[in-house]
Amino acid sequence: xxxxxxxxxxxxxxxxxxxxxxVLLHAxxxxxxxxxxxxxxxxxxxxxxxxxxxxxxxxxxxxPASGYTSADMAQDLHDLYRALKLGPAVLVGHSFGAVVxxxxxxxxxxxxxxxxxxxxxxxGLAHLExxxxxxxxxxxxxDALVGAGVALDEEINFTQLFWSVAALTSTQKEHIGRIxxxxxxxxLSQLPRLAPTTCGRDVFAPAxxxxxxxxxxxxxxxxxxxEHTSFQATRKFLQTNLSNIQVxxxxxxxxxxxxxxxxxxxxLVQKYSRALHGQVLVPSSVPRESVLIKxxxxxIDENGPGLRLGKPTxxxxxx
Amino acid sequence: MSVRSREQIVQDLANLLxxxxxxEYSGNIGAKxxxxxxxxxxxxxxxxxxxxxxxxxxxxxxxxxxxSTIGRQGMRDIEIGELAMFLHANMSSSGDxx
Numbered sequence: 001x002x003x004x005x006x007x008x009x010x011x012x013x014x015x016x017x018x019x020x021x022x023v024l025l026h027a028x029x030x031x032x033x034x035x036x037x038x039x040x041x042x043x044x045x046x047x048x049x050x051x052x053x054x055x056x057x058x059x060x061x062x063x064p065a066s067g068y069t070s071a072d073m074a075q076d077l078h079d080l081y082r083a084l085k086l087g088p089a090v091l092v093g094h095s096f097g098a099v100v101x102x103x104x105x106x107x108x109x110x111x112x113x114x115x116x117x118x119x120x121x122x123x124g125l126a127h128l129e130x131x132x133x134x135x136x137x138x139x140x141x142x143d144a145l146v147g148a149g150v151a152l153d154e155e156i157n158f159t160q161l162f163w164s165v166a167a168l169t170s171t172q173k174e175h176i177g178r179i180x181x182x183x184x185x186x187x188l189s190q191l192p193r194l195a196p197t198t199c200g201r202d203v204f205a206p207a208x209x210x211x212x213x214x215x216x217x218x219x220x221x222x223x224x225x226x227e228h229t230s231f232q233a234t235r236k237f238l239q240t241n242l243s244n245i246q247v248x249x250x251x252x253x254x255x256x257x258x259x260x261x262x263x264x265x266x267x268l269v270q271k272y273s274r275a276l277h278g279q280v281l282v283p284s285s286v287p288r289e290s291v292l293i294k295x296x297x298x299x300i301d302e303n304g305p306g307l308r309l310g311k312p313t314x315x316x317x318x319x
Numbered sequence: 320m321s322v323r324s325r326e327q328i329v330q331d332l333a334n335l336l337x338x339x340x341x342x343e344y345s346g347n348i349g350a351k352x353x354x355x356x357x358x359x360x361x362x363x364x365x366x367x368x369x370x371x372x373x374x375x376x377x378x379x380x381x382x383x384x385x386x387s388t389i390g391r392q393g394m395r396d397i398e399i400g401e402l403a404m405f406l407h408a409n410m411s412s413s414g415d416x417x
Binding site: 001037039042059183187189262 | 340356363365366367369370371382383384386387389390395396
């Protein structure tokens with residue numbers, strides 16, 4: 001399998017297509033298979049060179065004991081970018097992958113052409129989302145495990161989850177499989193290797209990506225929030241405070257849009273990858289957020305200014 | 320040499336999967352064997368198998384299309400015979416000889 005060594009760690013990656021670069025970043029506890037199961041990789045490769053990789057500790061990449069903050073993973077992305085000799089890229093991140101993408105835009109602005117973020121929650125904006133434990137995806141997992149007799153805190157505690165899954169008996173697994181489905185059981189089975197690491201704690205650390213730093217991002221940002229997102233306050237914050245943002249809603253999805261509404265997600269990522277790389281934009285399928293593109297590659301919303309493409313300047317004022 | 324038959328491809332898959340990505344499977348692997356349910360594979364294994372098959376047959380396959388069908392159907396399981404049929408159809412359509 002294609003691997004690249006970055007500072008002593010091996011990272012599993014795939015590349016497809018030619019042209020300008022698009023990099024796909026999966027969520028924590030997921031892996032790059034998401035981009036193949038959604039067909040996003042092939043669709044984006046029609047126009048661009050697309051790179052997908054397994055974050056550290058995930059998929060077929062190495063599992064170090066520590067270094068799982070968004071800052072660490074943004075550094076991994078930067079190192080991968082250099083190793084594979086990529087050019088300024090559109091970063092497409094789902095959930096924590098979107099946090100890594102945003103952090104990369106802050107730390108390494110020269111490598112980021114634009115950001116497409118899918119339903120992100122930012123640890124640095126945790127004060128906006130005091131009811132994180134009410135997130136449906138967590139409730140579903142917690143309810144299934146508690147129903148199987150596992151003791152789990154009400155609050156989200158990934159480290160506890162990883163150790164609990166590592167200790168599941170076959171009877172408990174059968175119960176969880178009946179409640180959540182076999183595919184969820186397969187997902188759970190990949191978590192124990194993260195148990196001895198700092199991943200569970202690190203991914204909830206702001207790691208320097210504060211509200212102030214997020215507001216400094218000048219690259220164009222497309223925020224794809226799921227219709228049933230738990231992060232409305234975060235969406236509003238980004239919409240209000242980022243100087244160059246377009247928000248779209250993915251119908252029917254509730255945090256895992258790449259799999260819950262694959263068609264809409266893939267269409268939006270394709271459209272905005274083209275827009276952020278300065279290609280012609282197709283009209284949006286989501287009426288209220290639909291955008292048009294002008295000949296000078298400025299994308300405008302039907303209701304006013306939207307994404308401004310090209311190299312951002314320091315003179316740009318914040319909304 | 321002619322294009323490999325579906326039965327030959329099932330055998331190729333069986334040979335690859337008995338010892339795969341750190342997992343050993345001692346049972347019989349045939350067309351009805353389930354990639355996830357019987358062999359204990361997880362999602363990333365499907366990606367790794369796809370990479371191995373492209374190397375093994377020295378050609379590319381539209382795996383993303385195949386896997387997205389599985390994804391659209393709620394990440395259901397994959398029968399080895401179904402995967403063999405996909406590989407055979409692609410080899411046949413491009414006239415590959417292996």
